[in-house]
Structure formats: structure tokens, C-alpha cells
Amino acid sequence: MDLTPTPEMLAFRDEVREFLKAHAADFSAGQAKDVFAWQRLLIEHGYAARTIPKAYGGYGAEPDILKSRIIAEEFIAAGAPRGMAGQGISMLAPTLLEVGSEEQKTRWIGPTLRGEIIWCQGYSEPGAGSDLASLQTKAVEDGSDFLISGSKIWTSTAAQAQMMFCLVRTEPDAAKHEGISYVLIPMSTPGIEVRPLKTMTGSAEFNEVFFTDVRVAQDQVVGGRGRGWFVANTTLKHERGMLGDPNATEARLGALIELMKGEVVDGQRIIDNPVFRDRLMQLQGRAMAMKFNGLRLITAQLTQEPVGVAGLVVKLQGCELNHQIAALAIDALGELGILYHDGPHLRARGTWQRSYMFDLGLIIGGGTAQIQKNIISERGLGMPREPKPAVL
Amino acid sequence: MEFALTSDQKMLQDSLARTLGDASPLDRVRRFADDVADPAKDVWEALADFGLPGIVIPEEHGGLGLTLLDAALASEALGRAVAPVPFMGVVLAPLALLGGGTAAQQAEWLPKLAAGEVTAAVAISEAVAGAREDAGVTAKAGKLSGKALFVPGGISAGLIIVADTKGGLHLVRGDAAGLSRVLMLNIDETRRLAELTFDGVAAEPLAGGPELLVRLRDAGWVLIAADSLGACDVMLEQAVAYAKERRQFGRVIGSYQAVKHMCAEMAAEIEPARSLVWYAAYAFDAAHEEASLTAAHAKALTSEVGRFVARTSTEVHGGMGITDLLGLHFWFKRLGLNRQLLGGPERVREIAARIQGLAA
Ligand SMILES: Cc1cc2nc3c(=O)[nH]c(=O)nc-3n(C[C@H](O)[C@H](O)[C@H](O)COP(=O)(O)OP(=O)(O)OC[C@H]3O[C@@H](n4cnc5c(N)ncnc54)[C@H](O)[C@@H]3O)c2cc1C
Numbered sequence: 001m002d003l004t005p006t007p008e009m010l011a012f013r014d015e016v017r018e019f020l021k022a023h024a025a026d027f028s029a030g031q032a033k034d035v036f037a038w039q040r041l042l043i044e045h046g047y048a049a050r051t052i053p054k055a056y057g058g059y060g061a062e063p064d065i066l067k068s069r070i071i072a073e074e075f076i077a078a079g080a081p082r083g084m085a086g087q088g089i090s091m092l093a094p095t096l097l098e099v100g101s102e103e104q105k106t107r108w109i110g111p112t113l114r115g116e117i118i119w120c121q122g123y124s125e126p127g128a129g130s131d132l133a134s135l136q137t138k139a140v141e142d143g144s145d146f147l148i149s150g151s152k153i154w155t156s157t158a159a160q161a162q163m164m165f166c167l168v169r170t171e172p173d174a175a176k177h178e179g180i181s182y183v184l185i186p187m188s189t190p191g192i193e194v195r196p197l198k199t200m201t202g203s204a205e206f207n208e209v210f211f212t213d214v215r216v217a218q219d220q221v222v223g224g225r226g227r228g229w230f231v232a233n234t235t236l237k238h239e240r241g242m243l244g245d246p247n248a249t250e251a252r253l254g255a256l257i258e259l260m261k262g263e264v265v266d267g268q269r270i271i272d273n274p275v276f277r278d279r280l281m282q283l284q285g286r287a288m289a290m291k292f293n294g295l296r297l298i299t300a301q302l303t304q305e306p307v308g309v310a311g312l313v314v315k316l317q318g319c320e321l322n323h324q325i326a327a328l329a330i331d332a333l334g335e336l337g338i339l340y341h342d343g344p345h346l347r348a349r350g351t352w353q354r355s356y357m358f359d360l361g362l363i364i365g366g367g368t369a370q371i372q373k374n375i376i377s378e379r380g381l382g383m384p385r386e387p388k389p390a391v392l
Numbered sequence: 393m394e395f396a397l398t399s400d401q402k403m404l405q406d407s408l409a410r411t412l413g414d415a416s417p418l419d420r421v422r423r424f425a426d427d428v429a430d431p432a433k434d435v436w437e438a439l440a441d442f443g444l445p446g447i448v449i450p451e452e453h454g455g456l457g458l459t460l461l462d463a464a465l466a467s468e469a470l471g472r473a474v475a476p477v478p479f480m481g482v483v484l485a486p487l488a489l490l491g492g493g494t495a496a497q498q499a500e501w502l503p504k505l506a507a508g509e510v511t512a513a514v515a516i517s518e519a520v521a522g523a524r525e526d527a528g529v530t531a532k533a534g535k536l537s538g539k540a541l542f543v544p545g546g547i548s549a550g551l552i553i554v555a556d557t558k559g560g561l562h563l564v565r566g567d568a569a570g571l572s573r574v575l576m577l578n579i580d581e582t583r584r585l586a587e588l589t590f591d592g593v594a595a596e597p598l599a600g601g602p603e604l605l606v607r608l609r610d611a612g613w614v615l616i617a618a619d620s621l622g623a624c625d626v627m628l629e630q631a632v633a634y635a636k637e638r639r640q641f642g643r644v645i646g647s648y649q650a651v652k653h654m655c656a657e658m659a660a661e662i663e664p665a666r667s668l669v670w671y672a673a674y675a676f677d678a679a680h681e682e683a684s685l686t687a688a689h690a691k692a693l694t695s696e697v698g699r700f701v702a703r704t705s706t707e708v709h710g711g712m713g714i715t716d717l718l719g720l721h722f723w724f725k726r727l728g729l730n731r732q733l734l735g736g737p738e739r740v741r742e743i744a745a746r747i748q749g750l751a752a
Binding site for chain 2: 001002003004257261271272274277278280281282284285286288289290293295296298299300302303305309310313316317370372373374376377380381382383384
């Protein structure tokens with residue numbers, strides 16, 4: 001165990017700090033003034049799309065997990081926006097890199113990274129949530145095209161997106177997991193209808209998407225016909241890591257501590273109330289454990305050693321912790337915590353109530369907490385697998 | 393830069409586990425628990441052959457010269473084995489001598505401690521967990537008076553490091569006049585605690601004062617946290633093994649999701665806690681500014697995780713879980729003691745808040 005930074009790492013940290021200082025005028029309160037310009041700047045310096053080859057519009061650095069961590073830490077410390085995230089950048093681009101054709105990579109990755117194309121993820125259906133492989137949206141061959149019919153649900157950002165990466169059933173007679181293909185569909189294609197679904201936060205964070213004979217060229221399939229289940233699984237692991245990101249949790253915990261130091265009830269700061277203080281300390285202990293667990297996972301990735309259970313618990317524990325941080329912030333605010341609309345008493349633009357609700361969504365989305373526990377017990381502890389229906 | 397155990401550390405863990413498997417299997421632990429007069433000399437000797445008593449003592453004094461992280465790994469192995477040996481003094485007394493002892497004191501005691509000829513105990517409960525009843529030791533003109541409670545290994549130690557009510561540390565010889573000891577039987581029959589009474593006992597002061605006491609406290613927290621991890625690991629492993637074997641309604645109970653999820657929840661609590669304990673031990677060794685805060689959180693978090701795992705694992709075993717026959721209760725009780733010793737989680741978290749200026 002040795003966490004003394006090497007001179008190279010120290011120099012790199014200085015470089016990131018210099019960059020953030022030089023560009024401090026380009027952002028405030030975690031928001032870029034011009035998100036597209038900021039994104040291009042980040043890619044140019046290797047603070048976004050860092051390891052994606054130059055030929056596909058990235059920065060082209062060797063993967064270096066420690067440097068990535070330094071970038072994350074310094075951006076948090078400076079309150080600087082990390083650039084665009086979204087499902088195109090975090091899920092589609094890595095998938096294309098791993099299994100896309102040369103043509104698909106050159107065509108889609110660059111504009112996606114620069115934020116010129118917004119993607120949505122068309123996986124879940126009304127009848128296929130946790131049991132994703134039972135999806136029924138079908139793609140029927142028609143010459144060199146597919147005709148797609150069916151519907152998707154819970155599709156985040158579908159109303160804004162230009163493109164969807166979508167799972168459809170192309171081989172109706174194949175076994176459940178083997179009849180699925182992963183296709184790229186322009187959202188402007190005739191036959192697609194998007195209906196926004198308002199969530200409990202009051203905004204429409206996701207949508208229903210209906211397909212009626214939507215024509216898509218067969219060369220828009222990624223990773224081969226009937227291989228969609230395996231292609232999708234390469235990205236699910238990226239999604240789960242992102243959802244439990246301990247750096248994001250740490251930043252939020254910092255905001256909660258500031259809140260508790262600043263808010264006063266009956267002349268007493270919330271932090272001076274021992275009950276609230278103890279709840280804060282409980283969450284801090286958990287957040288620290290997740291942070292150092294992250295360090296352990298990074299090391300294991302570098303040395304290519306198996307991490308076992310320590311890796312499987314990140315989504316479950318990280319999302320739960322975020323939700324509890326938001327819950328404590330609301331409780332600390334007390335009656336002020338119930339304000340949500342613009343007004344003179346509102347705190348932090350209503351962020352804590354929004355997180356409290358949205359984070360519950362993240363406990364459910366990307367594989368529910370119960371599904372995570374199935375995975376931990378089956379893959380991590382070697383317990384018997386869920387009984388699977390014989391045919392579907 | 394890396395955050396992982398070295399191959400030497402993994403070897404240390406494995407070989408200590410083997411030594412304990414031979415010297416202190418569960419039926420040996422049972423005999424110790426059943427007989428308060430049993431000093432478990434055989435177990436201690438096996439560990440002395442291994443070199444454990446000298447784990448943090450520098451090589452020039454006959455020890456292994458290892459770090460607190462190594463000691464924490466050893467502590468984890470002892471927790472796994474519910475070993476009937478006091479370990480706190482093995483690590484904390486040398487740290488006290490190295491941090492505040494004179495060259496002469498070091499030369500006199502460290503080689504004997506390293507060889508396992510003399511055992512040491514550390515009486516710092518009042519200073520760390522708070523004074524109960526009328527406990528507390530005062531120092532006046534080189535003499536100690538008062539009481540120290542909950543001293544692990546204190547009943548037979550040949551060397552005792554004592555904290556006074558002002559945070560000063562003192563060295564007391566086991567045979568000093570005016571020192572009396574009473575066994576404090578407690579829920580965990582694998583570890584014996586003592587009540588020490590000092591009636592004008594001659595003592596040698598150690599330098600270092602409250603700062604050294606903080607170091608001892610932090611090290612103590614890390615060791616207890618590591619012991620709890622070891623105990624939690626066993627309780628989870630036993631639950632999983634039992635769940636894969638026991639059948640009800642024509643299926644193994646491990647195929648029921650209610651049971652699987654109990655096991656998954658235990659694993660999800662234990663693994664991040666392990667990362668925190670490693671980091672806290674590393675931070676102590678590197679004398680990092682985060683050492684006290686991470687040690688406090690390691691102690692508090694493993695107390696909570698320990699309580700959850702102790703209860704949940706027992707539940708997975710059904711009625712068998714609460715029998716004496718199965719012996720799972722030895723780990724249950726070990727975790728029960730670890731939670732309170734050197735401060736329960738509420739108190740330790742309050743100290744954590746104070747360390748970062750969030751509490752007065
Ligand atoms: C905020 C948010 C954003 C989302 N964004 C997208 C998106 O962009 N694209 C997309 O395709 N999908 C998206 N989803 C969908 C998400 O992936 C699904 O909601 C999720 O997989 C669960 O499916 P479901 O909602 O059908 O619930 P169900 O699968 O019906 O689950 C209902 C309950 O049953 C439990 N359950 C189900 N199966 C089991 C089992 N085998 N064992 C134990 N318990 C079980 C679940 O844990 C849950 O508690 C999003 C969801 C949310 C909340």
C-alpha cells in the first residue's frame with residue numbers, strides 16, 4: 001500500500017489546476033457559460049473523452065485511471081463542470097469503441113463527444129423492465145432495411161434526442177437472449193412518436209416512445225445481428241459504475257456540510273444539534289468507505305486483479321448513500337426543506353428535494369436495488385441463481 | 393501508487409490464519425471460555441513462535457518491525473479465529489514506548505515484549521471512552537492512584553501503560569506494590585478484561601502526553617475495527633455456507649431471495665468497510681493528516697456493520713443460529729465487545745466531528 005503521489009502525478013495535478021485557474025471565467029457554480037465551447041475545450045486538453053482515439057474525435061491518451069481520478073478531484077475542488085455526460089457519451093461511445101464497425105465509429109463518436117448529437121437509450125419496455133431480455137419491440141426484415149414496431153418506456157431525454165440506441169427483437173424464433181439486436185435509429189424517422197412522461201420531480205425526465213413501421217437500414221445494427229444482448233451488457237457495466245460514482249457523492253456531502261454549518265434554527269446552527277451531527281457523521285463514514293473502496297477498485301483495474309464483491313456493491317451502496325444525503329439535507333432544512341418553487345425562502349434552487357426524488361429513480365433505474373442484490377448474492381457469493389422460466 | 397495489500401501482507405494473513413487454525417480451533421476457544429483460570433498459554437506460545445508479539449517492535453529490539461496495517465491484518469485474523477488472546481497491548485504498548493519512552497525503557501522492555509516473555513496491557517478506556525462510575529487514575533509525585541476499567545489483558549500483564557485523567561501516560565510494572573487486579577467477566581468470553589486499582593503505585597512517566605495518547609487511541613480503533621472485519625467475514629461465510637446446505641420446502645434456503653438478499657446486504661456493508669479500515673491503517677502509518685478521522689470512522693462504521701452482520705447471520709441460521717452448539721455466538725459476542733470498547737459509535741462519531749471542527 002503506497003499512496004504517495006509520484007512526481008509525474010504531482011505535475012499532472014498542477015497542470016489541471018493551472019487549466020482550471022486560467023479558465024475560471026468560463027464557468028460559475030458548476031455550470032459552463034457555453035456548454036458546447038466548454039466541451040470542446042475539455043476534449044482539446046484531455047479532460048473529457050480522454051482515452052478515445054484522436055481519429056474518432058477524442059484526446060487519444062493512454063488509459064490512466066489515476067490521472068482520471070486527479071481530473072475528477074480537481075474539478076470537484078474547483079466547482080468546475082465536468083463537461084457533458086448523457087447516455088451518448090457515457091454509454092454509446094464506449095460501446096461503439098468496443099464493438100462498432102469502423103464506419104459507425106467515424107460517423108457517430110466525434111459528434112457525440114462534442115455534444116452535437118444527443119442520444120437516448122431505448123431498452124426498457126412496458127413488459128420488460130428488470131427482465132429486460134423479454135423485450136418485444138420487433139424488427140422485421142424488409143429488403144436491406146428493418147421495419148420496427150412496438151414501444152419503449154422510461155426513455156430518458158428521448159424528447160431532446162436526435163438518435164436512439166435501441167434493443168429490438170430481430171430473430172423471433174431464437175432463444176430469449178439470442179434474438180435481440182442493438183440498432184441506431186434517427187429520432188426523426190417517420191413512424192416514431194415521443195410522449196413525454198412527467199415524473200414526480202415535476203419535469204418530464206423520461207418518455208414513452210412508440211414505433212410504427214419505422215424503417216432503419218440493417219447496417220445500423222451494432223455488433224452483429226442477434227448479438228444485441230451482449231452488446232448491451234458491455235454498456236450496463238459502464239452505467240452502473242457511473243451511477244455509484246464516489247466522487248459525486250463526496251461533492252454532495254461537502255455541500256451538505258456547508259448547508260448544516262450555514263442554516264440556523266432558533267439561533268442554533270444545525271451542525272450544533274447533536275442528533276443531526278451524528279446523522280451527518282454516519283453518512284460521512286459511509287461516503288469515506290465508498291471513496292476508499294473506489295481506490296481499491298482502481299488499483300485492481302490497474303493490476304488486472306479480480307475485485308470480486310467490492311466491485312459489485314458500488315451501484316447499490318452508492319445510490320442509496322446519495323439518496324440518504326439528500327434526505328438529511330431536507331431534514332436539516334426542516335420546514336424550509338419542503339419549499340420547491342422559486343421564492344425568497346427557497347434554498348439551493350430546490351436541489352435537495354429534486355435529488356431526493358431523482359436519486360430514488362436511480363436506485364430503481366439501471367438495475368434495481370433488488371436486482372443488484374441478486375447479482376451480489378449469485379455472482380459474488382455463489383448462491384443459487386433465480387429460477388429462470390424454461391421458454392420465452 | 394497503489395491501494396492494495398502486498399504479497400507479503402497476504403502471506404502474513406494466510407500463515408497467521410494457519411497458525412491460529414492449528415493452535416486455536418473453536419474447541420480450544422470453548423475450553424478457554426469455560427474455564428476462567430485457563431490462561432491459554434499454548435495459544436500465546438504458538439503466536440510467540442510466529443513472532444506476533446513483536447509485530448510492531450523494530451528489528452533491533454527483536455521484533456518484526458512491521459506497520460500498523462500489518463498489525464491490523466493480524467487483528468483481522470484474530471477476529472476471524474475468535475482467538476483467546478489480548479492483542480491491543482501487543483501493539484499499543486510498544487507504540488507508547490517508542491513514542492514516549494527513554495532509550496533505557498525501550499531497551500529494557502521491547503526485547504522481552506517481542507519475545508513474548510512479558511505481556512503488556514494498555515489502560516486508556518477512561519481517557520477515550522469516558523470515565524464510568526468512579527474510575528480514573530491521577531498521578532502525583534510519581535505515584536498513581538485510582539481505578540482503570542476494561543483493560544484488555546490487564547489481568548496478567550507484566551507491563552501496564554496507564555493514562556491519567558490529564559492525558560499523561562505512565563509505565564507501571566506488573567509487580568508494583570499497591571496494584572490490584574480483578575477480572576471483569578464480560579459478554580465476550582474470548583477476551584478477558586480487568587479492573588485495575590492503583591493505591592499509590594510507583595510509575596515512570598512517558599513523554600508525549602496527550603498527542604501520544606491520540607496515537608494510541610487511533611491505533612486502538614483501527615485494531616478493533618480490523619478484528620470486527622474478521623469476525624464479520626466469518627459470520628457472512630457461515631451464513632452463505634449454511635444457506636447453500638439447509639433445505640426447507642424442498643429447496644435449499646439459499647435459493648430464497650429473502651435469504652439471498654440478507655447475505656447480499658451483509659456483503660455490501662462489509663466490503664466498503666474493509667476499504668476504510670485499510671485506508672485508516674495506512675493513514676496512521678503515513679502519519680497522514682487524515683489518520684484520526686479515518687480511524688474514528690473505521691471504528692464507528694465497523695461497529696454498525698458488525699451489529700448488522702451479527703444479527704443477520706444469526707437469523708439466516710434459524711434456531712440453530714442461537715444455539716451454543718453451533719458456536720456462532722462467539723463471533724456475535726466478539727462484535728458486541730468491539731462495538732463498545734474504546735467508545736461506542738455515537739461517542740466515536742462525536743469525536744470524529746470534533747476532529748474536523750464540526751463540534752465544540
Ligand atoms: C430515472 C430513471 C431513468 C431511466 N432511464 C431509462 C432509459 O433512459 N432507458 C431505458 O431503457 N430505461 C430507463 N429506465 C428504466 C429502468 O431501467 C427500469 O425502470 C428498471 O430496470 C426497472 O424496471 P421496471 O421499472 O419495469 O420495474 P420492474 O422490473 O417491474 O420492478 C418492480 C419491482 O420488482 C422488483 N423485481 C423485479 N424483478 C425482480 C427479481 N427478479 N427479483 C427481485 N425483485 C425483482 C424490482 O426490484 C422492483 O422493486 C429508467 C428508470 C428510471 C427510474
